[in-house]
Structures are given as C-alpha cells and as structure tokens.
Amino acid sequence: MIRRLTLSCLILCLSLASGCQQQNEAPPTQPSDQKAAALPDADGRTLIELITVTQDYRQWPMFPGKEALYQGQHPHGAYLTTYVSPPVLAALQNKSGKLPDGAIIVKENYSPEKELAAVTVMYRRAGYNPEEGDWFWLKYSPDQTILAEGRIDGCINCHRAVQNNDWVFTGPVK
Ligand code: HEC
Numbered sequence: 001m002i003r004r005l006t007l008s009c010l011i012l013c014l015s016l017a018s019g020c021q022q023q024n025e026a027p028p029t030q031p032s033d034q035k036a037a038a039l040p041d042a043d044g045r046t047l048i049e050l051i052t053v054t055q056d057y058r059q060w061p062m063f064p065g066k067e068a069l070y071q072g073q074h075p076h077g078a079y080l081t082t083y084v085s086p087p088v089l090a091a092l093q094n095k096s097g098k099l100p101d102g103a104i105i106v107k108e109n110y111s112p113e114k115e116l117a118a119v120t121v122m123y124r125r126a127g128y129n130p131e132e133g134d135w136f137w138l139k140y141s142p143d144q145t146i147l148a149e150g151r152i153d154g155c156i157n158c159h160r161a162v163q164n165n166d167w168v169f170t171g172p173v174k
Pocket of ligand 1: 071072073074075076077080082105106107120121122137138139148152154155156158159167168169170171
C-alpha cells in the first residue's frame with residue numbers, strides 16, 4: 001500500500017514537473033503587434049527616458065558572465081559595465097540565437113580612472129533597419145546629452161563583424 005502510494009506520488013510529481021517544463025519551453029504566443037504597440041519608438045530621448053525614468057537599467061541584470069567594470073577594448077572604454085533588459089537575459093540563457101523585439105543592451109563606458117565617460121545602447125525595433133539587424137544605436141554622455149543616435153554607420157560597420165551573433169560582441173546569443 002505504502003509502495004503504491006509512493007509510486008503514484010512519484011508519477012504525479014513527475015507529470016507536474018514535466019507540465020511545468022513544457023510551459024517554460026512553449027514559444028511566446030501573444031500576438032506580436034500587440035506587443036509591438038507597447039514598445040517605445042526608436043528615438044534617443046524616448047529611449048533615455050525609458051531606461052532611466054520609466055525603468056532604471058542599473059537594476060537590470062548584467063550581461064551573463066560579466067561583472068561590473070570589466071576590462072573593455074577600443075573604442076568603448078577601458079572599463080565597461082553592461083546591462084541587459086530582462087527579456088534579453090532570458091533569450092541569452094535560452095541560447096535563442098536572436099534577441100527579441102524590444103531588446104535593450106546598455107553599456108556604460110568608463111575611463112581608465114573608472115569615471116563614467118559615455119553610455120552606449122542598442123535597442124531592437126522590428127522593422128527599423130531590417131538589413132542591419134533592426135538595431136537602433138544610441139550614445140549619450142553622463143549628463144544625458146545625446147552624442148549619436150539612429151542608424152549610425154560607425155557603430156553598424158564595426159558591429160557588422162558579429163552580425164551572425166545578432167550584432168552582439170560581448171557573449172554568444174546561441
Ligand atoms: C571599432 C568597433 C566598434 C565600434 C565603432 C562600436 N562598437 Fe560597440 N562594441 C564593440 C566591441 C568590441 C564590443 C564588446 C565590448 C568590449 O569588449 O569592448 C562592443 C559592445 C557594444 C555593446 C554591448 C553589446 C555588444 O555588442 O556586446 C553596445 C550596446 C555597443 N557596443 C554599442 C555601440 C554603439 C551605440 C556604437 C556607436 C556609437 C558602437 N557600439 C560602436 C566594438 C565597436
């Protein structure tokens with residue numbers, strides 16, 4: 001009797017567990033235009049507002065495998081801290097191969113003295129620039145003056161080297 005109970009309990013537990021897993025693995029089903037409608041425009045001011053007022057990017061997770069103030073390379077800065085919006089973290093962890101519409105990566109660029117020199121941002125908007133990964137590029141100073149925004153050739157041409165990693169250098173997306 002006890003063995004039977006244990007067995008049925010085990011089966012129940014297993015089926016519950018696999019049910020959960022299936023839910024986790026199920027692709028997002030919500031209609032994408034509904035999601036897109038909620039996404040802010042690809043515009044520098046709007047994006048700065050989104051990541052500093054509406055949300056605070058410094059509360060977001062850091063790029064997986066990176067700590068605060070890791071050593072960077074030219075041209076971004078001697079030290080870097082890179083944050084990702086929560087859906088980006090999920091996509092990276094799932095090795096999804098492509099970051100979702102609305103994805104945001106924010107990189108703080110520090111001088112050799114570890115002073116914040118600039119913030120550089122990649123923001124994905126489906127349809128914004130399909131030939132070049134649909135990324136909106138933004139660079140702003142610590143006082144939030146916009147230094148560059150949009151389809152910036154400089155950013156695009158260098159990041160093109162990693163276009164088969166969804167234009168992202170810092171770590172694998174698949
Ligand atoms: C000469 C090459 C080059 C140029 C130009 C460049 N980047 Fe990068 N970018 C990199 C490299 C390399 C990394 C990886 C971080 C590191 O180690 O420096 C990176 C990382 C990033 C990241 C973190 C996500 C990722 O791709 O890893 C963002 C955001 C970013 N760059 C934005 C920009 C923006 C915005 C511009 C233009 C204003 C720009 N980048 C111009 C080479 C470049």
